[in-house]
Amino acid sequence: MTLLTQEKTLAAKVRPDFPILLQEVNGHRLVYLDNAATSQKPLQVLETLREYYEVYNSNVHRGVHTLSARATSAYEEAREKVSRFVNAATHQEIVYTRNASEAINLVAYSWGLSNLQRGDEVILSVMEHHSNLVPWQIVAQKTGAVLKFVELTETQEFNLEQFKSLLSDKTKLVSVVHVSNTLGCINPVREIAELAHKYGAKVLIDACQSVPHMGIDVRAIDCDWLVASGHKMCAPTGIGFLYGKLDVLRSMPPFLGGGEMIADVFLEYSTYADVPAKFEAGTPAIAEAIALGAAVDYLMQIGMDKIEAYEHELTAYLFEQLRKIPQVKVYGPQPAADGTGRAALAAFTAGEVHPHDLSTILDQAGVAIRAGHHCTQPLHRYLGAQSTARASLYFYNTREEVDVFIGALKEAIEFFAGIFG
Numbered sequence: 349m350t351l352l353t354q355e356k357t358l359a360a361k362v363r364p365d366f367p368i369l370l371q372e373v374n375g376h377r378l379v380y381l382d383n384a385a386t387s388q389k390p391l392q393v394l395e396t397l398r399e400y401y402e403v404y405n406s407n408v409h410r411g412v413h414t415l416s417a418r419a420t421s422a423y424e425e426a427r428e429k430v431s432r433f434v435n436a437a438t439h440q441e442i443v444y445t446r447n448a449s450e451a452i453n454l455v456a457y458s459w460g461l462s463n464l465q466r467g468d469e470v471i472l473s474v475m476e477h478h479s480n481l482v483p484w485q486i487v488a489q490k491t492g493a494v495l496k497f498v499e500l501t502e503t504q505e506f507n508l509e510q511f512k513s514l515l516s517d518k519t520k521l522v523s524v525v526h527v528s529n530t531l532g533c534i535n536p537v538r539e540i541a542e543l544a545h546k547y548g549a550k551v552l553i554d555a556c557q558s559v560p561h562m563g564i565d566v567r568a569i570d571c572d573w574l575v576a577s578g579h580k581m582c583a584p585t586g587i588g589f590l591y592g593k594l595d596v597l598r599s600m601p602p603f604l605g606g607g608e609m610i611a612d613v614f615l616e617y618s619t620y621a622d623v624p625a626k627f628e629a630g631t632p633a634i635a636e637a638i639a640l641g642a643a644v645d646y647l648m649q650i651g652m653d654k655i656e657a658y659e660h661e662l663t664a665y666l667f668e669q670l671r672k673i674p675q676v677k678v679y680g681p682q683p684a685a686d687g688t689g690r691a692a693l694a695a696f697t698a699g700e701v702h703p704h705d706l707s708t709i710l711d712q713a714g715v716a717i718r719a720g721h722h723c724t725q726p727l728h729r730y731l732g733a734q735s736t737a738r739a740s741l742y743f744y745n746t747r748e749e750v751d752v753f754i755g756a757l758k759e760a761i762e763f764f765a766g767i768f769g
């Protein structure tokens with residue numbers, strides 16, 4: 349019952365902000381359940397983009413004229429908003445990047461190449477997104493550092509005990525995902541950071557699937573870096589951010605060279621600007637950064653605690669319904685009865701039906717879910733699954749949409765049973 353009241357006060361309240369959700373797809377009302385890949389954007393964010401281009405489009409940090417001053421202050425105000433959103437100590441700890449992938453590459457190329465040596469160890473986990481694997485593979489190949497992997501427990505969660513056994517004085521970096529985009533498990537990042545720091549290792553948290561869905565406090569986690577993408581938290585594509593502790597960021601060499609990141613340039617050498625400018629070479633994604641600030645405003649106005657609570661209720665309902673379909677096997681931990689303990693997404697298989705076929709059939713019913721390896725191919729291999737289908741929810745999704753999804757899923761399973769059976 350609480351779900352219905354919550355729904356009226358949250359999803360029902362916010363849906364007018366997302367006109368894209370009002371359309372029909374293949375003759376059915378769109379049910380968008382691919383939020384772990386990218387979220388939809390509210391009007392408040394779209395209007396921010398439009399206003400920038402209609403009213404004060406201008407380059408930042410370069411001009412003294414009125415439009416440039418306005419663009420610069422909006423761009424820097426957005427940084428303040430992101431900084432407060434994750435409780436950074438100062439706005440200087442927030443570096444704008446294109447997305448989370450670029451943020452991880454920044455740390456890998458800047459910090460990794462200049463700090464890792466042959467025999468040093470980097471601890472990742474088997475559930476990492478390709479974005480938190482490939483950059484470290486490249487750096488390991490260049491430096492001779494060794495990659496170690498945390499495996500899963502029986503309930504398909506982060507194996508903290510095994511992680512402890514991997515830690516040693518050789519450990520220089522622990523880089524792990526906060527919330528898995530496939531398993532939906534929530535990793536104990538605070539404890540992971542504390543343990544890693546005892547060995548003097550640095551800690552990077554991939555927060556792509558947590559920042560949009562729950563309140564994040566980088567100082568409570570005590571990570572050295574944290575990365576996220578704007579496009580999964582109601583902001584446009586092309587903007588993400590890297591949080592780094594101020595002294596850690598200051599100790600790192602530049603990643604990309606060019607305009608904006610310098611103090612003085614001579615023909616033979618240059619001196620660099622202080623952080624965060626040091627890591628923002630060239631004209632940035634100005635409108636997108638300002639719109640990221642608008643997205644943060646939007647989420648904070650709703651309240652991350654409300655978003656989290658509402659998603660728990662939807663999660664409980666989603667899993668209750670999925671459990672009733674015997675062919676469906678969901679990966680990752682089960683939620684508690686109140687929907688807590690995991691993210692509002694379900695990566696699953698349905699008997700012999702290929703996830704791509706499932707997704708295609710569901711699309712005919714207007715339901716958008718993802719099929720594939722969700723950029724966690726090693727995890728799928730580890731789980732012994734070629735691919736999975738994934739439904740992922742956000743705060744604007746409703747219980748009725750879960751019903752439509754479940755109905756279409758049952759029909760698809762029956763349809764294929766008819767073919768194969």
Ligand SMILES: *Cc1c(COP(=O)(O)O)cnc(C)c1O
Binds near residue numbers: 384448450529556
């Ligand atoms: C989406 C995602 C990424 C990569 O984000 P990009 O926006 O593609 O750079 C990394 N890690 C996780 C857990 C993700 O969900």
